[in-house]
Amino acid sequence: MSNSELNQLSNQYSGSKLGKTKNDNRAIKPVCNLCGCEKFIDSMNRKKVKCKNCGSVERTRIIMLYLKKFLLPQPGMKVLHLAPDYGLSKYFSSILGNNYVPTDINPDRYTKKGITNVRKLDLCKDLDNWQTESFDIVVHLHVLERIPCNYTAVLIKLNRLLKPGGKHIFGVPVMGKAFLDSFGSLNPDENRKYFGQQDHIRRFSSSDLKMSLGMVVPVNLDIHLEDEFSEQELMQYNIPKSKWRNYVGYSLFFLDKSDLLL
Numbered sequence: 001m002s003n004s005e006l007n008q009l010s011n012q013y014s015g016s017k018l019g020k021t022k023n024d025n026r027a028i029k030p031v032c033n034l035c036g037c038e039k040f041i042d043s044m045n046r047k048k049v050k051c052k053n054c055g056s057v058e059r060t061r062i063i064m065l066y067l068k069k070f071l072l073p074q075p076g077m078k079v080l081h082l083a084p085d086y087g088l089s090k091y092f093s094s095i096l097g098n099n100y101v102p103t104d105i106n107p108d109r110y111t112k113k114g115i116t117n118v119r120k121l122d123l124c125k126d127l128d129n130w131q132t133e134s135f136d137i138v139v140h141l142h143v144l145e146r147i148p149c150n151y152t153a154v155l156i157k158l159n160r161l162l163k164p165g166g167k168h169i170f171g172v173p174v175m176g177k178a179f180l181d182s183f184g185s186l187n188p189d190e191n192r193k194y195f196g197q198q199d200h201i202r203r204f205s206s207s208d209l210k211m212s213l214g215m216v217v218p219v220n221l222d223i224h225l226e227d228e229f230s231e232q233e234l235m236q237y238n239i240p241k242s243k244w245r246n247y248v249g250y251s252l253f254f255l256d257k258s259d260l261l262l
């Protein structure tokens, strides 16, 4: 595919009329790489990025691209998934059965979402009670900005649960000009003002990410997703071009257990 064709597809993709150019029958129809659905709806202020069927968003589909690329997980592996989202949960479950362990501080809220086997896990209190080196993969997307305790300690304790050679996969949103956190002392309006959402008590900023998360794990701010995956693939799986480069909050840390810097 030529650059001009790719640009045409990209421009078309970034607009609101997905797949509807006048005489271009080569248009890429975006599809969810978790469930195959071709319908996407708005999510907050982001246009047509949420899968209408499984609820996947950009970061979920990026994680799926990485999982497929590294052929993970394999049957027999054990996966710990914090705050499980539906599409990824179903995918892990289909491969791993009972070796898939979804967890949350409030398991009840998942029943109506169709995820019924969620175990209670308070990241600030319970991690020392879980068996060390018992999981092949630990996954958490947009969780660290919500936990009202020391996030570095939580990362270390989660990493401790990994078997040697295990993968620690996570992502955090970024906003603002600097890292900031509280330990839950602010009210929901103040949380929204300082951290972007009423249930967030911490914000990571790309401007000082190396001074916050980067003291704990390797941080690559110069991400080029198109070096990892083809442009056609990124467009097909509805990863907006604005999310392809740099750490943007939909980016992922895809780390080995041994990558921890502490």
Ligand SMILES: [Zn+2]
Pocket: 032, 033, 034, 035, 036, 037, 051, 052, 053, 054, 055, 056, 087
């Ligand atoms: Zn889907």
